[in-house]
Each structure stands twice: as structure tokens, then as C-alpha cells.
Amino acid sequence: xxxxxxxxxxxxxxxxxxxxxxxxxxxxxxxxxxxxxxxxxxxxxxxxxxxxxxxxxxxxxxxxxxxxxxxxxxxxxxxxxxxxxxxxxxxxxxxxxxxxxxxxxxxxxxxxxxxxxxxxxxxxxxxxxxxxxxxxxxxxxxxxxxxxxxxxxxxxxxxxxxxxxxxxxxxxxxxxxx
Numbered sequence: 001x002x003x004x005x006x007x008x009x010x011x012x013x014x015x016x017x018x019x020x021x022x023x024x025x026x027x028x029x030x031x032x033x034x035x036x037x038x039x040x041x042x043x044x045x046x047x048x049x050x051x052x053x054x055x056x057x058x059x060x061x062x063x064x065x066x067x068x069x070x071x072x073x074x075x076x077x078x079x080x081x082x083x084x085x086x087x088x089x090x091x092x093x094x095x096x097x098x099x100x101x102x103x104x105x106x107x108x109x110x111x112x113x114x115x116x117x118x119x120x121x122x123x124x125x126x127x128x129x130x131x132x133x134x135x136x137x138x139x140x141x142x143x144x145x146x147x148x149x150x151x152x153x154x155x156x157x158x159x160x161x162x163x164x165x166x167x168x169x170x171x172x173x174x175x176x177x178x
Contacts, residue, residue, distance in 0.1 A: 024040040024041065024042050024053055024054040025040065025041055025042065025043075026039065026040055026041075027039075027041055029041070029050065033061050034061035035058065035059065035060050035061050036058070036059045037052055037056055037057070037058050037059075038056055038057050038059075039052065039054060039055055039056015039057055039058075039070070040052075040053060040054025040055055040056055040070070041053055041054070041056070042054075051070075051072050051073045052070035052073050053070055053071060053072060053073075054069070054070060055068070055069055055070075056070055058070075062085050063085040064082065064083070064084050064085055065082065065083045066080060066081075066082050067080065067081045067082075068080030068081060071096065074096045074097070074098075075094050075095070075096055075097070075098050076096070077093075077094075077095050077096050078093070078094075079091070079092060079093055079094075079104075080092070080093075080094050086109055087109040088106070088107065088108055088109050089106070089107040090104060090105070090106050090107070091104060091105050091107075092104015092105055092118070093118070099120055099121055100118035100120075100121045101118055101119060101120065102117065102118060103116075103117050103118075103126075104116070104118055110132055111131075111132035112129070112130060112131050112132050113129070113130050114127065114128070114129050114130075115127070115128045115130070116128070123147060127139050127142075127147060129147075129149050135151070137149035137150065137151055138150050138151075
């Protein structure tokens with residue numbers, strides 16, 4: 001997930017405003033490889049290049065989109081939103097190398113998702129798999145190479161959450177006693 005890019009843009013919407021400074025500025029830049037960055041940046045004195053620094057969106061030449069914080073051209077160790085070109089998405093914590101480490105949710109293109117605490121891009125603890133309709137699956141087994149889920153009983157879990165079902169059941173019990 002880490003993507004280092006030469007920090008020299010080909011085109012900019014504000015080349016006239018670029019001055020050497022450690023203070024973040026805001027701009028939109030297109031890089032030689034077709035990637036586009038729109039957000040806060042800073043220039044490095046005496047080195048004549050830009051670094052993504054602050055909040056911004058980075059769109060790769062294959063249309064992956066990274067929105068969040070940047071620190072000296074690397075991901076800031078913070079929450080980020082990523083939308084991949086296959087419509088998968090990730091929202092959560094990543095480290096400066098772009099590795100999912102911390103709480104986050106990965107959304108698959110079909111609408112199913114895994115919410116977890118991630119370690120090195122792998123769901124590690126507090127794992128919840130939800131199918132596209134939102135039903136949560138229970139973790140049965142975790143090994144180094146796989147996670148096994150069981151569907152649980154969605155019918156009864158749904159009934160326990162539905163207060164109207166509880167009331168109608170109570171009314172049935174009362175009529176049985178009469």
C-alpha cells in the first residue's frame with residue numbers, strides 16, 4: 001500500500017504560488033506518472049521538491065484514491081479512507097508505510113465487510129464479518145493463514161432485537177393463561 005512518488009509535479013494549478021517554505025500550502029499537482037495530489041503540501045528548502053504534508057487526496061494512475069493525512073510524502077499514522085479501483089474500500093488506521101494497523105473496516109465490492117483491529121494488513125482481534133445485508137457472522141477459529149466464520153442464527157438474533165416481536169410474544173402468553 002505504500003507508494004513513494006517523486007515529488008516533482010508536471011502540472012499545477014498554482015505554480016506561481018510555490019515558494020520555498022516549511023509552512024503547508026494547498027494545491028493540486030499532477031505527477032509524471034499520472035498520479036494527482038490535491039491538498040496540503042510543503043516545499044523543502046534547498047531541495048526544490050514538494051512533499052504531501054497535511055490533509056489531502058491522492059489519486060493513483062490506476063484510480064485508487066487515498067484521502068487522509070500525509071507526513072513528508074508518507075501516510076500520517078492516522079485514520080485514512082481508501083477507495084480502490086475495484087470498488088473495495090478501507091476506512092481506519094494505517095501506519096506511515098500504508099499498512100493497516102489498528103481499528104478499521106474493509107468493505108468488499110459486494111457490500112460485505114470485515115471490521116477488526118488489524119495487524120500488518122490482517123484482521124487480528126475484535127473481528128466482525130458482515131454480509132451485504134448486514135448480518136454479523138461469528139468467528140469460529142483463527143489460525144495464521146485463515147479465519148473461519150459461522151453464520152450464527154440470524155432469525156433468532158433479529159427477533160431478540162425487535163421489540164415488537166417481544167410484545168407480541170408476551171400477549172400470546174397472556175392469552176394462553178386465560
